[in-house]
Amino acid sequence: MTGVLAAERLTKQFAKDDQAIVALREFSLTVEEGSFVTVLGRSGCGKSTMLNLLAGLTEPSDGAVTYRGRKLSGPDIDIGYLTQSDTLMPWRDVQRNVEMPLEIRGVRAEERRGTAAELLERVGLKGFEKHYPRELSGGMRRRASLARMLAGTPRTLLMDEPFGALDAQLRTELQEELLRLWQGSGQTVVFVTHDIEEALLLGDRIVVLGQLGRVVADREVGLERPRTLDTLRVDPAFVELHTAMAAALKEGSS
Amino acid sequence: MTEQLVSPGRQTSAGGPVRIPVERTWWQRHGRTTTVWALRLLLVTVLLAGWQMTAGSLFDITFTSKPSAIAGRLGEWSADGTLWTHSLVTIQEIVYGFLLGAVAGAVVGFVLASLQLAYRVIDPFMMALYSIPKVALAPLFIVWFGIGMHMKVLLAAATVFFLVFLNTAAGVREVDRGLVDAVRLMGGSRKDIALKVVLPSSMTGVLTGLKVAIPYALIGAVIGELVASNQGLGYLINDAAAQFDTAGVFATLVVLSVIAAVLNVLVGLIGRRVNRWKPVEARG
Numbered sequence: 001m002t003g004v005l006a007a008e009r010l011t012k013q014f015a016k017d018d019q020a021i022v023a024l025r026e027f028s029l030t031v032e033e034g035s036f037v038t039v040l041g042r043s044g045c046g047k048s049t050m051l052n053l054l055a056g057l058t059e060p061s062d063g064a065v066t067y068r069g070r071k072l073s074g075p076d077i078d079i080g081y082l083t084q085s086d087t088l089m090p091w092r093d094v095q096r097n098v099e100m101p102l103e104i105r106g107v108r109a110e111e112r113r114g115t116a117a118e119l120l121e122r123v124g125l126k127g128f129e130k131h132y133p134r135e136l137s138g139g140m141r142r143r144a145s146l147a148r149m150l151a152g153t154p155r156t157l158l159m160d161e162p163f164g165a166l167d168a169q170l171r172t173e174l175q176e177e178l179l180r181l182w183q184g185s186g187q188t189v190v191f192v193t194h195d196i197e198e199a200l201l202l203g204d205r206i207v208v209l210g211q212l213g214r215v216v217a218d219r220e221v222g223l224e225r226p227r228t229l230d231t232l233r234v235d236p237a238f239v240e241l242h243t244a245m246a247a248a249l250k251e252g253s254s
Numbered sequence: 255m256t257e258q259l260v261s262p263g264r265q266t267s268a269g270g271p272v273r274i275p276v277e278r279t280w281w282q283r284h285g286r287t288t289t290v291w292a293l294r295l296l297l298v299t300v301l302l303a304g305w306q307m308t309a310g311s312l313f314d315i316t317f318t319s320k321p322s323a324i325a326g327r328l329g330e331w332s333a334d335g336t337l338w339t340h341s342l343v344t345i346q347e348i349v350y351g352f353l354l355g356a357v358a359g360a361v362v363g364f365v366l367a368s369l370q371l372a373y374r375v376i377d378p379f380m381m382a383l384y385s386i387p388k389v390a391l392a393p394l395f396i397v398w399f400g401i402g403m404h405m406k407v408l409l410a411a412a413t414v415f416f417l418v419f420l421n422t423a424a425g426v427r428e429v430d431r432g433l434v435d436a437v438r439l440m441g442g443s444r445k446d447i448a449l450k451v452v453l454p455s456s457m458t459g460v461l462t463g464l465k466v467a468i469p470y471a472l473i474g475a476v477i478g479e480l481v482a483s484n485q486g487l488g489y490l491i492n493d494a495a496a497q498f499d500t501a502g503v504f505a506t507l508v509v510l511s512v513i514a515a516v517l518n519v520l521v522g523l524i525g526r527r528v529n530r531w532k533p534v535e536a537r538g
Contacts, residue, residue, distance in 0.1 A: 057435050077441035087436035091454045100450070101440040152440055 003030035004188050005054060005079075005156055010063035010213075012049050023049040026063070027213035031156075036182065036189045038203030040196060040245060042253055046213040047192045048084065051160050054190065055081040067156070077101070080154030082162045086141045088133040094120065094144050095129035101152035119147040122181065139170045150181070156188040164193070172229060175201060179226065196245050200238060201227055208245060210252025217248035319500040327505040336490070341509055344487040347403060347475040348513070351410025356467065358411070359418030360460050367426035367456075368448065384416040388474060392481045401482040410474030417470060418463035425459020426452055461525050468517045472510065 010027040013020040024046040031037050041047045052058045054065055056075040065072040067079065075081075088097045098116040107115075120126055123143040133141055142162060149157065163171040175198065182189060193199050199206050200221055208217035223238060232238045281288075302321045309320030331337035366373050392409060399405040433451045442450065479488025487506050494502025 055439060057438065075438045075441065077439075079439075081439050083432065083435075085432055087430075087432040089433060089436075089451070089454070091457075100437075104437070104440045104442045104446050104450075 004033040004068055005031040005190070006066045007050070007054060008063050008066065010050070010053055010060045010065065012046075012053060012058070013061045022212060024053070024213040027215070028063075029207065029215070031188055031190055033188055034186050036191065036202060036204045037207060038199035038205070039190060039192045039207045039209060040194065040199045040249065041192070041209035041213075042194055042249060045209045045211055045252070047194075047209060048160055050209075050213055051081065051158050051190070051192055055079055055158050057081070077105070077152055078154050079156045079158060080149040080152055082145055082149050082157070082159040084160045084162070084164060086133065086145060088141060088144055088148070090133050093130050093132050094125060094136070097133070097144060098147045098151050100148060105152075115151060116147075119150055120144075122150075123147045123177070139166055139174065142166065142174060146178070146181075154187070157182075157190070159189065159191045161193055162191075163198070164195075171198070176228070178202070183225070196242055196249070197229065197232075199245070200241055201229055201232060206241075206245065208248040208252060214252065216252040217245065219244070315500075316498065317500060319504050323501040324504045324508065327499075327501045328508065331502075331505065337509065340485060340487050340490045341513070343403070343485045344475055344479065344510075345513060347406040347410060347478070347486065348471045348517070350407045351475055352414050352467065352471040354407065355411035355414025355471070356418045356464055359415040359463065359467075360422050362415075363419040363422030363460075363463075364426055364453070364456065367423035368452065373423065373427075380416070380419065384420065388413045389477050389481075392478060395478070396482055401484075406475045406478030406483070406486070409478040410471045413470040413474040414467040417467040418460065421459045421463030421466065422456060423459075425456030425462075428459070429455045461521070465518075465521050465525065468521055469514060472514055472517070476510065 007027055007029045010024055011022070012024040013022050027046070027050060029037075029050075039047060039050070049058075053060050054072075056065065056072045056079070067076060088094075089100070092100070095113070095116050098119055099112040102112040102115060117126075117129070120129060123146055125140060125143050125147065128136065128140065128144075133144065136144065146162075163174050166174065179202065189202075191199075191202055200223065203221050205218070205220050207215060210216040219241070221241060223232065223235065223241075305318075306321045309315050309318060315323070328337065366376060388409060391412060392405075395405045395409055399408060429452050433455065434447055437447050437451050440446075475486070476488040476491075479486040480492055483489045487510055491503050491506045494500075494506065
């Protein structure tokens, strides 16, 4: 079995004066094509560091990231990354933000406009094309970020607690929309979260990280799709997984 | 039709701020502004009237002159063309000096701040040069460029340059790393990052620099004229003061403040255009 995205013994240290802070130690992970992998871990376990490495934004101190058989040496437009914080350009309106990946690729203006309009409709932002990010609510900014990432047509998506800052209802809504957008797209997703329910609701496979990115559990989530939180909560299989993951999280942090 | 495609519940979550038209009377719309302007007018009238009435009794008009005499002098100068020729010279110096200094400051600031190492090397030298009182450069500039217009333009430019440079550099260095990374993830080159992130992001800094620099362009030009010249408003002040013509000095000061006010309005207009994307409360 070979994965589309593989991390081999990744180590990342941040040098500070004569000391180095270790954020991640010998982390290995292989992600299969078309799968939805959720990575579960508590704050400070190196989740974001790991994603930054997988996205090619930072260089590992040791080890390597392989993407489709090639060693990753920098950001790749085939990998989309939805970060925890909003990185929409505040001086561009929603439409021009979504067009940006295409603009950089040199796609013609009319074509860009068409793609952006279609994506904005898909994420439910039709009618807000001319709004600036600061005029939107947090949930709408997330949708716009999602649309911008999808505009680059990446085959692999990395998401770093994308719905962490939203209220519970909005989060459920966006989770369902994400599943709707992903299903049948064939895209590979690595989704980082600290929320067990979210991890189980979304993932095909769940990886629990302990300190310094030690993998404490790695399990397939056999729950049937489509899933909704309401039906999952009373499913014995879900309850069993939930308990196991909670135990793994606890073990990882000790 | 599109409404049906939207899943239930989305309307509320994607709604954002709700905007509704509000009926307002003329007074609700402009009342505040009208009041402010009326009070300003009142303040000026009271001050001028007080000055006019006390002139000669409380103060010696040889030293403080009086508004009517100043107005008379302005009318006189305006009629014989003195006002226009000298103002024109000073305005030219300000505009050329400002443009030269601002363009140089913005370009050098942008380029230098983008080069980490070069910036660290040069920063202390820039700060040292910035701290020199620009008046102290006037004698040197006279030696280099003579007492003509060039010297005033360059003196104004030297002042403007540092202010715009420092603010631009600060703007460039405060660019959000997250935005830069976002462009890198889109496959953007260094050029894309510079043009699509750093440039727009540093605009706030550039504009602050421009705004702060405007009065200094005026100061630079007028100081140059005061030190050595035979035309311009600075020369006019010197000339009037030498003849103990305080009305003439005040008249020139009035003209200078009018010029400054007009320049400020201009920069305000650019600022509004560039900062459209900012939330209302953050607009300068």
